[in-house]
Amino acid sequence: MKIDTLINNVTVFNSYFKKFSINNVGILNGKFIYIGKRGEESFQANDVIDGTGKFMIPGLIDIHLHIESTMVTPDTFSFGLIKNGVTTIVPEPHEMANVFGLQGVTEMIKASRYCMVDMFYSIPSSVPATSMETTGGSIGIAEIDELMETEEIICLGEIMNYVDVISDKETKSNQIIEHIRAKYPYLTIEGHVPKLLDLDLHKMIYAGVDSDHTHQTLQGIEERLAAGMFIELQEKSMSQEIIDYLVEHQVTEHFCFVTDDVMADSFENRGHLNHLALKAMKMGMDIEQVIYACTYTPAQRMKLTDRGVIGPGKVADFVLLNDLQKFEIDQVFKDGKKAYDVREEYVQSRMPSQFPDSFYQSVKLSPLHEHDFSIIVKQENGSYSCRVMMVKDGSTFTEEQKSELKVRNHILQWEESEHGLIATFERYGKNGNRAHGLIDGDVIKKGAIATTYSHDNHNLLVIGQNTEDMVKAANEVIRHQGGICVVENGKVLQMLELPVGGILSEEPLGLFAKQVEDLRNAMKELGYNHYNSIMSISTLSLPVSPALKITDYGLINVNEGNVVPLVVE
Known part of the structure; x- marks a missing residue:
């Protein structure tokens, strides 16, 4: 059988068993076609790679972040992500939306279309976040419908005004939530619920907001998990007691790691989602659970069922690691093609005027x-x-x-x-x-x-x-x-x-x-x-x-x- 790439003798992470095993991996048309013991006796590959001593994991997936927090363009952001093993993200451009309204969102999506990393956008739901500030633009139901009709949208971005949601049914936030649930019932709704507990927390979930990425406490994370809320854990919530709690309890399916906001110097010097993965391992979480929380669970949360797994028919986004415990990246592949190699020069050129003159x-x-x-x-x-x-x-x-x-x-x-x-x-x-x-x-x-x-x-x-x-x-x-x-x-x-x-x-x-x-x-x-x-x-x-x-x-x-x-x- 003719295929594009065959990687021999590589230690592959199986997401379904959460285990590593040595296998051969075949890739055809940007997707995995085979993971098993068959090799060159069964496949005629255009490119054969010796994977001996390498560890293959799915490309990392970050489902909650704001490109604008790094203060760079999508093209620059993509450049930084690839070398850190991140191949798919779900950005929410609510900063550009606050400045330019609907056009801010559409221009960010346009600027992302030719990036190496796959960027599936979420609709900013809280622009402005409250009625107590002046912004350059706003996003309401009409703008949401236009985006749903004209762009590839994967979720409703974080509902930020939690006070309005739990206190007044007639607020803009509640109107947007009700509209989404009625017209787009399968669209994921993301949340922002800092410090809410007990009845207030349950009111948010009842309204349809069933995730949280804000700063967590042990009590808060336990109440959220008990109520069925999906946890998107960013670095400031990675305390030892929370990591220990996640390790000790059987909640692997109910959380993932996200970056939310990453400054450019930290991005360049420490990394991105890979930095959180390494930190979680150093804090005592098994490598298998860490990889699962950086690949499989975020993909499932966003209904991205074509990725986050090294398996037949899945998008061939993957990372080859030299050292598992150090999370040392050797190569990164996107759609089956090599996108980064630690031994090769990786240089970004400046791209001016990527947006309209205004x-x-x-x-x-x-x-x-x-x-x-x-x-x-x-x-x-x-x-x-x-x-x-x-x-x-x-x-x-x-x-x-x-x-x-x-x-x-x-x-x-x-x-x-x-x-x-x-x-x-x-x-x-x-x-x-x-x-x-x-x-x-x-x-x-x-x-x-x-x-x-x-x-x-x-x-x-x-x-x-x-x-x-x-x-x-x-x-x-x-x-x-x-x-x-x-x-x-x-x-x-x-x-x-x-x-x-x-x-x-x-x-x-x-x-x-x-x-x-x-x-x-x-x-x-x-x-x-x-x-x-x-x-x-x-x-x-x-x-x-x-x-x-x-x-x-x-x-x-x-x-x-x-x-x-x-x-x-």
């Missing part, structure tokens, strides 16, 4: 001035008790504290306090909204940082310890049509340019990763003490992530789902 002119803000960072209050002199957003290392959640601040000539004297200022400015030219707050904790102690990479609305967000540096940082970002700028004593320490929608770069991954690393170091110089400082600052404007956040509408009490004043009367 995507490079999206920051519609005039230069800011010192008065834009003044907080005017009713009282002429005296003091006020004010809310303070407390940043804490180890989490993107914040806490609320109260602090007494002086007032002079109706101006809150925040620069004389122990706290910094956080401010946000609507940047789409829609209403000119702006809001101010106070910030403290594991955040900068000097200088200023400004960014349009601020989830999910991506308005201009500025934090700082003095007005002069805040003005400088803000105006640098405006001048460059988006990015992240770090300033100290009037000097720009680092400017990360993000010209596509104010959130993406078109630089090659290696170069951009170095720029992100430099940015992180500059933030650290200002005293930002956080395990992921870039993600920390970018989620200070995320009004669905507890507890006190800020949008152009004002300070948001996330748990109650409302706007609260800076000054506590």
